[in-house]
Amino acid sequence: MKLTIHGAARQVTGSMHLLQVDKYKILVDCGLDYEKDHNIQMNEDFPFDPVEIDLVILTHAHIDHSGNLPTLVRLGFEGQILCTPPTADLTELLLMDSVSIFMRKAQKKGKRGKSKFNSGGQPLYLQKHVMDTVERFVTIGFNRPFRVNGDIELTFIPVGHLLGAAAAVLKINDNGTEKSIAFTGDIGRKNYPVLNDPESLPQVDYLVTESTYGGRFHSKGKSVEETLVEVIEKACIKEQGRMIIPAFSIGRTQSLVFALNKIFSSGLLPPVKVFVDSPMASMATGIYRKYHNLVNQEAQDFYKNQGDEFEFDNLTYVETLKDSRQVSNYFEPCIIISSAGMLEGGRIQDHLFYNIQNYYCTILFIGYCAKGTLGHRLLRGDSIVHIKDRDLAVYATIKQTDVLSAHGDHEDLTNVVHQQDKTKNKSVFLVHGETESMQALADSLEFDEYKVVIPEKGISYEL
Structure with missing residues (x-):
């Protein structure tokens, strides 16, 4: 049995791991690598x-786990793609959105006579390739062992992070050895x-x-609601300004909307207009409703006692581009939730374009931003950023909180490893993290006497 880490090796995005059992090859995740400065050909x-x-x-x-699947299919992959039912539905949404982003950027680059896409100046993949990919999905429920073949059994274990997210546990007969x-x-x-x-x-x-969060600990002491109340009260109530929250349409937006619902329905703040400006977020919310049996007990109880956790007074889901532009002309205090979370495309760039130089605007980051993204540049304090072909000075207030980060922190990560008996576990491979984070986590685990490997990209390990 052989393991090769082909993506997310000493970096965060582009997860792609190849496991070879005899001649049978399994690819675990196939994500887009956002740290290649969007050189899609790579x-x-x-x-x-x-x-x-x-x-x-x-x-x-x-998308950093699923976003390159259509490319794999386009280039000849003909096998099944195993995942949970919510993952299949949410992935289809995200891949279709990727096609739209690719098309816009291809057209934009094409006008300049130069493309950062493939050698023909075409998008990485098209809608047809996404549909071909979706046809290969085979869904498996949580905690239900699935026999891949005579030698391999797969079980999906819930890991939080996103609706449908799972750890893949494989039991393998490797030439007679379990x-x-x-x-x-x-x-x-x-x-x-949620x-x-x-x-x-x-x-x-x-x-x-x-x-991802190796060596880092999430803020403790304040709940999600307490943190949001503090920021909203200053930005929208006292300063009578607007707050823009870049949030991934799938996962982060649903959790944020539920938190805001609890805040306003309980009277912790006076009413503030909330716009969710992302058609994909609306569709993803429909999927969360479809799999409502998989949300947590708090959300299910809220639904029974108070109604839909994703709907409340003063909340508007913005659908059309025309309505999105009108949001920019709404001059009362408001909260605008828009995608994408790292600011790499989507309607969020329009809102930033018109508000980045607004002293009465607060931009609140609630998630991780990979190196090379616009979000990362704002968070590191760049005074001038490039948005929609213009260099703009940053006058808006930039804030960040980790209370809505869907990633476990250093303590959570070590707890997962500590579930393993170190006398029985042969190796812990660290992926999906910046080098400093990996090293911090490795140092902690090695202190606890676990055998840790920080794999290099493309290096194979015999298991």
């Missing part, structure tokens, strides 16, 4: 032949709005775990 240059991949296992829908390996995908955190807490993983021989 994303289509797979370090293996897609035709030779027998199976794909998808841990969850986020082996086990788990891929955590992205690990959630406890007491997160989502259930991550479940414990079984004992495995090898663990491949994310390390």
Whole structure:
């Protein structure tokens, strides 16, 4: 059995791990690498032949885990893609949105006679390739062992982070020897709005775990609602300004809307107009309603006692581009929730374009921003940023909170590893994290006497 980390090796995005059992090749996740400065051609240059991949296992829908699947299919992959039912539905939404973003950027670059896409100046993939990909989805429920073939069994374990997100646990007969390996995908955190807490993983021989927040700890002491009340009260009540919250349409927006619902329905703040400016967020919310049996008990109880957790007075889901532009002309205090969370495309760029130089605007980041993104540049304090072909001075107030981060912190990550008996676990592989985060987590685990590997990209490990 051989493991090769082809993506998210000593970086966060582009998760892609190849597990080879004899001649059978399994690809765990196939995400877009956003840290290649959007040189899309680099994303289509797979370090293996897609035709030779027998199976794909998808841990969850986020684009840094799913976003390169249509490319894999376009270049010859013909196998099944195994995932949970919510992951299949949410991934289809995200991939269709990626096509729209690719098309807009291809047209934009084409006008300049230069493209950062593939050699023909075309998008990485088209709607047809997304539909071809969706046809390959085979969905499996949580905690239901699935026999891949005579030698391999797969079980999805809930890990929070996103509706449908799962760790992939594989039991393998490797030439007569029983082996086990788990891929955590992205690990959630406890007491997160809407989502259930991550479940414990079984004992495995090898663990491949994310390390995004290695060495970092989430803020403690204030709840999600308390933190939001404090920021909203200053930005929208006292200063009578507007607050823009970049949020991923799938996952983060639903948790944020539920938190705001609890705040306003309980009277913690006077009413403030809230715009959710993302058609994809509206569609994703429909999927959350579809799989309402998978949301946490708090959300289910809220629904029974007070109604839809994703609807409340003064909340408007903005659908059309025309209505989105009218939001910019709404001069009363308001909260604008728009995608994408790292500011790389989407309607959020329009709102930033018109508000980045507004002294009475607060931009609140509620999630991770990868290096190279506009969000990362704002968070590091750049005084001038490039938006929609213009260099704009930053006069708006930039704030960040981690209370709505869907990633577990250092303590959460170590707790996942500590579920493993260190005398039985043979190696812990760290992926999906910046080098400093990986090293901090590795140091902590090695102190606890776990065998830790920080894999290099493309290096194979015999298991």
